[in-house]
Amino acid sequence: MKPPHLLILGSSSGLASAHRASSSYLLDLDTQGIMIDCGDGATRNFLAAGYRAEWVSEIVVSHTHADHICGLPYFVQQRHLAKSSKPLTIYCAPEGIDALKNLLVLGHLYPEWLPFDIRWVPITPRTPWDTCGIQLTAFPTSHLSRQRIFAPEHGYPDPGDCYAFHVDINGRSLVYSSDLGSLNDLNSVPQPIDWLLIETTHVPLDELWPWAETHRVKRIILTHLSDEFDEAQIALAGKFPSISAVVAHDLMLIELS
Numbered sequence: 001m002k003p004p005h006l007l008i009l010g011s012s013s014g015l016a017s018a019h020r021a022s023s024s025y026l027l028d029l030d031t032q033g034i035m036i037d038c039g040d041g042a043t044r045n046f047l048a049a050g051y052r053a054e055w056v057s058e059i060v061v062s063h064t065h066a067d068h069i070c071g072l073p074y075f076v077q078q079r080h081l082a083k084s085s086k087p088l089t090i091y092c093a094p095e096g097i098d099a100l101k102n103l104l105v106l107g108h109l110y111p112e113w114l115p116f117d118i119r120w121v122p123i124t125p126r127t128p129w130d131t132c133g134i135q136l137t138a139f140p141t142s143h144l145s146r147q148r149i150f151a152p153e154h155g156y157p158d159p160g161d162c163y164a165f166h167v168d169i170n171g172r173s174l175v176y177s178s179d180l181g182s183l184n185d186l187n188s189v190p191q192p193i194d195w196l197l198i199e200t201t202h203v204p205l206d207e208l209w210p211w212a213e214t215h216r217v218k219r220i221i222l223t224h225l226s227d228e229f230d231e232a233q234i235a236l237a238g239k240f241p242s243i244s245a246v247v248a249h250d251l252m253l254i255e256l257s
């Protein structure tokens, strides 16, 4: 049996990149896969890595910003055209489910026409769920605090929370920050953290390294990178010898064992 892996499908920030797909990550669990977020270009990189769309049975959506969900209709279309019959489960904030359903219908991906069922599961924060032999727990962050005030005040639906995820894989922990309001959003995530997959858009790196040391993070994978991101900044992590850090790139494969 192949050990579990994390495949970076999209390492770009919210600003489109000429060289990277938008936010998307794949947990390769040997016989099946879980996709976390599905930004622009995720399906292309997924196919480039040699996977078949039907192999992914679950998609976890951290929040509904375009750079995290705009590849979702295209991935579902890929499964449709590949005549996949395997059911697909999509986890999302309860407030986002109707919007995502409507997004698929807008793309003419009517449930009645799809050769597979989609099961929509509202995420319950801080409540672990088991799937595909691993355990996931969602932790709400403050990333969408402004939107959650603005939207209802202006007659738009509440977008729900943005979540970071703690993933327990055979007793090792991967934490995906998704987008944050601040590093404090991760303070309640269980520690130690074996791998921290963390966005760089809203997190100052000079705050990240000491935070990671205090919170017993062993390895950091920097992602959600703009084309202007200076990879030389990673050298500053060298002051904290307990931490190892890498900069993500599309199709990077990380063994989780």
Ligand SMILES: [Zn+2]
Pocket (backbone or CB within 6 Å): 013, 014, 023, 065, 067, 068, 179, 224
């Ligand atoms: Zn983002």
Ligand SMILES: [Zn+2]
Pocket (backbone or CB within 6 Å): 063, 065, 143, 179
């Ligand atoms: Zn966002």
